[in-house]
Amino acid sequence: MDKLLTVSMSPHAHGRDTTPKLMLGVVIALLPAWAASVWFFGWGALYVPVLSVLFSVIFEYLIAKYLLKKEPSIRDGSAVVTGLLLAFTLPVNIPVWILAIGTLVAIGVGKMSFGGLGTNPFNPALVGRVFLFISFPVQMTSWPLPKGFATADAVTGATPLGLLKEGMRQGEHVANMVRELPTNYDMFMGHMGGSMGEVAAVALLLGFLYLLWRRIITWHIPVTILTTVFLFSGLMWLINPADNASPVFHLLSGGLMLGAIFMATDYVTSPMTPQGMVWYGVGIGLLTVIIRRWGAYPEGVQFAILIMNAFVPLINMYVKPKRFGEVKKNG
Amino acid sequence: MSDIVLYTVISLTLLGILAAVILYFVAQKFKVVEDPRIDAVEEVLPHANCGGCGYPGCRPFAEACVKADSLDDLFCPVGGNEVMAKVAEILGLEAVEAEPRVAVIRCQGSYEHRPRTSRYEGASTCAIEHALYTGDTDCPYGCLGLGDCVAACDFEALFMDEKTGLPYVIDENCVACGACVEACPRDIIELRKRNKRDRKIFVSCINEEKGGVARQYCKVACIGCSKCFQVCPFDAITMGNNLAFIDSDACKLCRKCVVVCPTDSILEINFPPRKEPKEVKPAAAKKAVPPKQEKAAPAVAAAKETVAVKEKEQEKEKKAENIPAEEKASEKDAGGEDEKKKEAGGSSPEEKKGS
Amino acid sequence: MQKLKTFPKGGVHPPEHKLSAGSPIETLPVSGRVAIPVVQHLGAPAEPVVQRGEEVKVGQLLAKGTGFVSANVHAPVSGKVFRIDKKFDASGYKRTSVIIDINGDDWDPEIDRSTTLRKEITASREEIIEKVQAAGIVGMGGATFPTHVKLNVPRGKKADILIINGVECEPFLTADHRLMLERGEELVVGIRILMKALAVTTAVIGIENNKPDAIDHLTKLTADEPGITVQPLKVKYPQGGEKQLIKAITGREVPSGGLPVDVGAVVHNVGTTLAAYEAVQKNKPLIERIVTVTGKSVAKPSNFLVRIGTPISALIDAAGGLPEDTGKVVLGGPMMGKAVSKLDIPVTKGTSGVLIIPDNEAHRAPVEPCIRCAKCVSVCPMGLEPYLLMDLGVYEKFERAQNERVMDCIECGSCSYICPADRPLLDYIRLDKLRVGEMIRKARQAAK
Known part of the structure; x- marks a missing residue:
């Protein structure tokens, strides 16, 4: 025999999943939300994510090649996902230079400073967003109101959560503010002010179904987050409807859907076991409502996820899967 | 306004005092009484934390030294006799002198000498390949070439040779901590007595197969013919399991065995050239210092030559390995100084002769 | 059709x-010189009992098991012992083998070579276990654990169910599938024998749903057999x-x-069960087995009944020769x-199969x-965390x-299979197991 046989340990077969394929799956799942944001916010929503992805990929390539001096691994597609997710959390009228800074922080600080894919403790897109949120509060909170596809000049305004917070700060009853707030149906369909990707709950849910169908993520994290938010805010609403918004409002407003489905489920920064995922989801849900209700910022999802990201190593350490055979001897 | 400032200062001061008192009592209560000699012993240890002494690191070794009644079983291979003497001095004990040792690789199965019979794929560690099969050659004894020993070495004394697929030892850096011996799943690496000028003669094979089979695996395998055993005047060679073994403590470096080995599996390293270069076998010649002129020159000159050649080789190797430039420079400086001293020492007898 | 069962946690579906599911079993003759390893089982090696130059008959004892967890090895061919030497075998290393120059096909007269079905079980419980042990029967699914050890229920424990493993969950392999289709009657008697040896009244044959013909065939055969479903x-x-199958059923x-x-x-595996039938009813030791030879580029994927050794x-030649594009040859299925x-x-x-990749x-x-x-955590059927291990x-x-229960790993390879980053998870888990095993042995010795 002229050719040498290859010898390796079993298994000798491999599944079809690869990192780039999984990342592509996430991008596909984000497409409905992207389409919705283009529908609501116009052309800006088309090119800002593209630019963001471009910046992310370029920064990752440059940092890997010239700072870390290793083979750039942009092929894995994680930079694309980070760029896209970051763009989805920004208002559509964001200046390009701020976008560039945001992607640099997301990729450079959020991911590459820890060694690249797989090693970052915090969700890079959220690191970028929070950095921008704190550094450029004016630009970051002038949310354009959806005026339809054709309108060129968007009118800016507050998000429903911003309205709520502002109203409560002025001591108004939540019940009285309902007139100013969008209806639940409008929020479900995405007809409200907000960042590019977060407005259309229906589009995000479509993406969620796709992710589940492709088995890219499991149901644990999104479902526990949404359930916890619903139950916790619902409890407060039942106790005191005057000071608290309805649980449905909490579910549909702000970045909760985007955060629960796409941000919290980020592979690298979420727990490894189903049991751990449940703990993590409950933590994010509770923190979100707490920050929304009592915190200084109107929106709490981003901080809740980042805080729980910090707990992930601890969860991985102590929450173990149920081992097979870990039972009392039966019989 | 001033009231607020005043209250702040007072309350903070009180808090500070309270905290200090608590800390004082806590420190008293949980005070750990530690033998100060542990720190002293640790101070003289090399701080390599290599585990060569059998303890997890330098501190546990220091603790063991302080606890022990005698230093018989305790030895720091990195620091050697010098450091152990210091430890003994601190503890008022007697140090046991140990022969300095150095690691040698007992396999010559390079790509050239051993035909590859399969391709290994998978986790790049010898331990896993060893668990799977004989490796990409048929020899079940030989080096697997994935460098577990190199990974285990903390002293930059072991490197992989890309050309041969085998590791090689940089004698100057080797402290004989034994980490590589432990790491090698095939027990190829041996710690041998360090002779003058790092000269060494050893059977570079551990194949226990019968001669014919061994030759099939590898051109330079020991075939257990016992020719070296018969020729050795010092009874340093033992035969067992179709394999010759040279006891480094008994070997007097006469090199008779090297010449008679039919498969070139006995290596001589760092020796001056032989008088009749014809006798030098090709494989041995590669490792040995190339022949030079000046036959009539005394041993001193020969030694100088070896040192010079060695230095050059070292430089080449270091360039190849891309060791940080500063370390290289410092090592070289240190080495250079030592050699200068040697040279000075070597030239003095001549002067005496002259006077 | 009954409701499908399965184990709840983890698993993959390659x-x-x-x-080769449609290829009937062919008997493949063997000639020339064969090497019979004396270690073909888990446990203590067997000791050769024949001499160089000795003439042996088919079925004659070549090597005797040493100790309880060990297995006899019999001559699968007749001829002259050329010598006893170390030869490469499936372990990847050379191991002691009895090398025989084949001469004719001269069987031990004690062995009943007729194909008539002997349904009546006259042997007592002890006799069955004795015969199984003498015949050198081991688990033929691949684990090769001596069967008589499993039949000897330890004191204080009681078996109440016998599970016959006809799952054949490995991709490509069809040896068990063909065996169930073609040797069903003998298999059912084999099950009766094992039930008698274990003193159980229930036996369940577990078969995966991708073999509906085998399920139908055996359902028909067992219709009149009380206790067997x-x-x-x-x-x-x-x-x-084993553990997954017990959980599933x-x-x-x-x-x-x-x-x-x-x-x-x-x-017990179906192959083992058939071997037990032959040992007890026909006096035939384990000297042959069914092997699948398969692969995507193999000309004629087949199932062969071949002698051990x-x-x-020779099997690959019989299946159309080694394909040009062969990169890897695997004994067993692609997963394990x-x-x-x-x-x-x-x-x-x-050896359940020869897979050419x-x-x-x-x-x-x-x-x-x-x-x-x-993903590795979610597919691990043992509830371990392969990435961490x-x-x-x-x-x-x-x-x-060790604390993370690495010794529970069954080395099924689901984690390495699913990993999107192609990490060699199982390679390192095996290293863990190796080292932890050494630690446990050392600790045991120290305790002594």
């Missing part, structure tokens, strides 16, 4: 590729794993570190089989960083690996 199972790897979980008999179940190159470096190694008792599928993709997708192996934290 493409099945049962290419066929249980169709959902197709999921590694259902053929009975819902009982074998405790960590325990034996199946701790939950009252004993599992037949070199796998063992890749070999040469083709002159012999078929042993545990074309070169374009034989290589591993480059290892990428772990993205912590947790691999890291512990890389960084040599073997004590912690």
Whole structure:
């Protein structure tokens, strides 16, 4: 025999999943939300994510090649996902230079400073967003109101959560503010002010179904987050409807859907076991409502996820899967 | 306004005092009484934390030294006799002198000498390949070439040779901590007595197969013919399991065995050239210092030559390995100084002769 | 059709590729010189009892098992013992083998070579176990654990169910499938024999749903057999794993570190069951087995009945020769089989198949960083965390690996199979197991 046989340990077969394929799956799942944001916010929503992805990929390539001096691994597609997710959390009228800074922080600080894919403790897109949120509060909170596809000049305004917070700060009853707030149906369909990707709950849910169908993520994290938010805010609403918004409002407003489905489920920064995922989801849900209700910022999802990201190593350490055979001897 | 400032200062001061008192009592209560000699012993240890002494690191070794009644079983291979003497001095004990040792690789199965019979794929560690099969050659004894020993070495004394697929030892850096011996799943690496000028003669094979089979695996395998055993005047060679073994403590470096080995599996390293270069076998010649002129020159000159050649080789190797430039420079400086001293020492007898 | 059962946690579903499912079993003669390894089982090696130059008959004892957990080896061919030497076998190393120059086909007269079905079981319980032990029968699914050990229920424990493993969850392999179709009657008698040996009244044949003809056939055959039922199972790897199969069929979980008999179940492979039939009813030791020769580029994927010791190159030739594009040859299935470096190694008792993988599928993709997708955790049927165990192996934290239950790993390979970053998870888990095993042995010795 002229050719040498290859010898390796079993298994000798491999599944079809690869990192780039999984990342592509996430991008596909984000497409409905992207389409919705283009529908609501116009052309800006088309090119800002593209630019963001471009910046992310370029920064990752440059940092890997010239700072870390290793083979750039942009092929894995994680930079694309980070760029896209970051763009989805920004208002559509964001200046390009701020976008560039945001992607640099997301990729450079959020991911590459820890060694690249797989090693970052915090969700890079959220690191970028929070950095921008704190550094450029004016630009970051002038949310354009959806005026339809054709309108060129968007009118800016507050998000429903911003309205709520502002109203409560002025001591108004939540019940009285309902007139100013969008209806639940409008929020479900995405007809409200907000960042590019977060407005259309229906589009995000479509993406969620796709992710589940492709088995890219499991149901644990999104479902526990949404359930916890619903139950916790619902409890407060039942106790005191005057000071608290309805649980449905909490579910549909702000970045909760985007955060629960796409941000919290980020592979690298979420727990490894189903049991751990449940703990993590409950933590994010509770923190979100707490920050929304009592915190200084109107929106709490981003901080809740980042805080729980910090707990992930601890969860991985102590929450173990149920081992097979870990039972009392039966019989 | 001033009231607020005043209250702040007072309350903070009180808090500070309270905290200090608590800390004082806590420190008293949980005070750990530690033998100060542990720190002293640790101070003289090399701080390599290599585990060569059998303890997890330098501190546990220091603790063991302080606890022990005698230093018989305790030895720091990195620091050697010098450091152990210091430890003994601190503890008022007697140090046991140990022969300095150095690691040698007992396999010559390079790509050239051993035909590859399969391709290994998978986790790049010898331990896993060893668990799977004989490796990409048929020899079940030989080096697997994935460098577990190199990974285990903390002293930059072991490197992989890309050309041969085998590791090689940089004698100057080797402290004989034994980490590589432990790491090698095939027990190829041996710690041998360090002779003058790092000269060494050893059977570079551990194949226990019968001669014919061994030759099939590898051109330079020991075939257990016992020719070296018969020729050795010092009874340093033992035969067992179709394999010759040279006891480094008994070997007097006469090199008779090297010449008679039919498969070139006995290596001589760092020796001056032989008088009749014809006798030098090709494989041995590669490792040995190339022949030079000046036959009539005394041993001193020969030694100088070896040192010079060695230095050059070292430089080449270091360039190849891309060791940080500063370390290289410092090592070289240190080495250079030592050699200068040697040279000075070597030239003095001549002067005496002259006077 | 009964409701499909399966084990609840983990598992993967690789493409099945049962290419040789339609090929009836062919008997393949063997000639020339064969090497019979004396270790073909788990446990203590057998001791050769023949001399160089001795003439042996088919079925004659070649090597005697030493100790209880060991197995006899019999001559699968007749001829002259050329010598006893070390030869490469499936282990990847050379091991002691009895090398025989074949001369004719002269059987031991004690062996009943007729094909008539002997249904009546006259042997007593002890006799059955004795005969199984004498015949050198081992688990033929691949684990090669001596069968008589499993039939000897330890004192104080009681088996109440016998599970017959006809799952064949490995892709490509069809040896058990064909056996169930073609040797069903003998198999059912074999089950009766094992039930008698274990003193149980219930036996369940577990078969995955991708073999509907085997399920139908055995359901018909067992219709009049009280206590024996066929249980169709959902197709999921590694259902053929002993612990997974027990869980799927009975819902009982074998405790960590325990034996199946701790939950009252004993599992035997269909091949083993057939061998037990032949040993008890026909006096025939384990000298031949059914081997699948298959692969995507194999000209004629087949199932062969071959003598132990037949070199796998002969099997490959009979299946149309070694394909041009061969990259890897695996003994067993693609998930748990063992890749070999040469083709002159012999078929042993545990060789269920010879799988030839074309070169374009034989290589591993480059290892990428772990993205912590947790897929390995979700597919692990034992509830372990392969990503963590691999890291512990890389960084040599073997004590912690032991605490993380690495010894529970059944090495099914689901984690390495699913990993999107192509990480060698199972390679390092095996390293963990190796080192932890050494630690446990050392601790035991120290305790003595």
